[in-house]
Amino acid sequence: xxxxxxxxxxxxxxxxxxxxxxxxxxxxxxxxxxxxxxxxxxxxxxxxxxxxxxxxxxxxxxxxxxxxxxxxxxxxxxxxxxxxxxxxxxxxxxxxxxxxxxxxxxxxxxxxxxxxxxxxxxxxxx
Amino acid sequence: xxxxxxxxxxxxxxxxxxxxxxxxxxxxxxxxxxxxxxxxxxxxxxxxxxxxxxxxxxxxxxxxxxxxxxxxxxxxxxxxxxxxxxxxxxxxxxxxxxxxxxxxxxxxxxxxxxxxxxxxxxxxxxxxxxxxxxxx
Numbered sequence: 499x500x501x502x503x504x505x506x507x508x509x510x511x512x513x514x515x516x517x518x519x520x521x522x523x524x525x526x527x528x529x530x531x532x533x534x535x536x537x538x539x540x541x542x543x544x545x546x547x548x549x550x551x552x553x554x555x556x557x558x559x560x561x562x563x564x565x566x567x568x569x570x571x572x573x574x575x576x577x578x579x580x581x582x583x584x585x586x587x588x589x590x591x592x593x594x595x596x597x598x599x600x601x602x603x604x605x606x607x608x609x610x611x612x613x614x615x616x617x618x619x620x621x622x623x624x
Numbered sequence: 625x626x627x628x629x630x631x632x633x634x635x636x637x638x639x640x641x642x643x644x645x646x647x648x649x650x651x652x653x654x655x656x657x658x659x660x661x662x663x664x665x666x667x668x669x670x671x672x673x674x675x676x677x678x679x680x681x682x683x684x685x686x687x688x689x690x691x692x693x694x695x696x697x698x699x700x701x702x703x704x705x706x707x708x709x710x711x712x713x714x715x716x717x718x719x720x721x722x723x724x725x726x727x728x729x730x731x732x733x734x735x736x737x738x739x740x741x742x743x744x745x746x747x748x749x750x751x752x753x754x755x756x757x758x759x760x
Contacts, residue, residue: 499749519667523741530742620748624758
């Protein structure tokens with residue numbers, strides 16, 4: 499079975515969970531043998547360009563020591579064989595450059611999405 | 625009995641969003657149509673099965689706890705478990721264990737288990753289809 503994980507929100511609980519919960523879920527299921535593809539759309543496209551870790555939170559004397567490292571997580575996904583697509587139209591609409599996509603991340607136009615959706619058995623929109 | 629199974633992955637906590645009620649309505653409708661149900665509760669949704677949920681009175685309504693009969697999601701799960709059993713349908717519920725630990729909601733009602741993402745993959749791989757409902 500092939501599943502497409504569609505992530506169109508960015509930075510949802512990344513401070514508390516120290517990761518993106520759907521990227522984490524995808525990594526975990528990939529480890530269990532899942533055949534998965536990730537599609538980043540909406541604000542989620544930023545993950546495809548991001549190079550920095552999240553800033554560590556400090557509240558009073560409490561200091562976060564292991565903030566989210568989304569570039570690392572995306573790299574691990576790619577290295578595990580999970581294709582990662584970014585919707586190019588959503589990149590340009592946000593004033594971002596498609597040329598800044600991280601190596602290994604594939605751009606895809608909106609008019610190409612139907613074929614991507616058809617290539618999998620289930621589409622999970624998060 | 626041969627019947628179709630639907631898998632649901634849900635992330636919303638109780639008492640926060642109408643998405644939670646809609647999710648439970650979908651489960652009820654699936655059972656009503658003869659479909660078995662498997663749920664993977666992720667993030668805040670693990671609190672839906674928390675056994676120590678307690679009803680309370682409501683002074684604004686002028687009602688005590690018994691009169692108010694406040695809805696509890698653990699009771700909705702139990703009701704759906706009973707409905708599935710009456711109809712001879714599957715009803716399974718697994719909470720993401722790490723999500724349970726970080727929230728301290730380890731005590732869950734009978735029939736709800738603890739697991740992880742591989743269980744969601746197992747559920748989905750053997751289901752007729754899967755519906756994911758994330759937080760917004």
